Amino acid sequence: MVLNIPGVVAVVIFYILILGTGVWAARKSRKAERKSHGDRTEAVLLGGRSISLMVGIFTMTATWVGGGFILGLAEAVYSPKMGLIWALMPLQYSVSFIIGGIFFAKPMRDKEYVTMMDPFQIKYGKVLSTALVLPALLVDVLWVSCTLLSLVVVCPLPAAQPVIY
Numbered sequence: 001m002v003l004n005i006p007g008v009v010a011v012v013i014f015y016i017l018i019l020g021t022g023v024w025a026a027r028k029s030r031k032a033e034r035k036s037h038g039d040r041t042e043a044v045l046l047g048g049r050s051i052s053l054m055v056g057i058f059t060m061t062a063t064w065v066g067g068g069f070i071l072g073l074a075e076a077v078y079s080p081k082m083g084l085i086w087a088l089m090p091l092q093y094s095v096s097f098i099i100g101g102i103f104f105a106k107p108m109r110d111k112e113y114v115t116m117m118d119p120f121q122i123k124y125g126k127v128l129s130t131a132l133v134l135p136a137l138l139v140d141v142l143w144v145s146c147t148l149l150s151l152v153v154v155c156p157l158p159a160a161q162p163v164i165y
Helices: 005-035 039-044 053-064 066-077 083-110 117-125 128-153
Strands: none
Touching: 053 066, 066 083, 117 128
16 A cells, blocks of 8 residues: 555644644633633533624534535536526525524524524423424434445445455
8 A cells, every 4th residue: 555645744734733723712712701701501602692794604604505515406406307496505595594694693692592492492391392302413413424424435444444365
């Protein structure tokens, strides 16, 4: 097996940069948490409720637009059965974010909710809000497991390869 030295060096530098960014962000987060008037959960999950508009836009975009979305959209547009109508998904996502921001963000921020389930829990109780969370939790677990499975299929680990003597 030939080892690509420049490739290994590039990957090591990349991960050192990621580690450095994580350490820097942790220190900055700890300082912001000390200044914050809210509790630790609010500081960690909501950024101390001080996320700027641009950071919010980039965060929402990164949440919804990933490799699966981009490649899936390109495949759907290419397919004769689906066609160009599927190229409207980014527009629909954008409109849903704008509507959500206009109608839901301010009232939820004013009432200091932490999650989307907080209003349901206050109005209907813990049992119904738990019933609403379980399908989303199940989908997330299945999504991650399918992603990891596809990663192993596409990029098999050398240790998983059969050894031929």
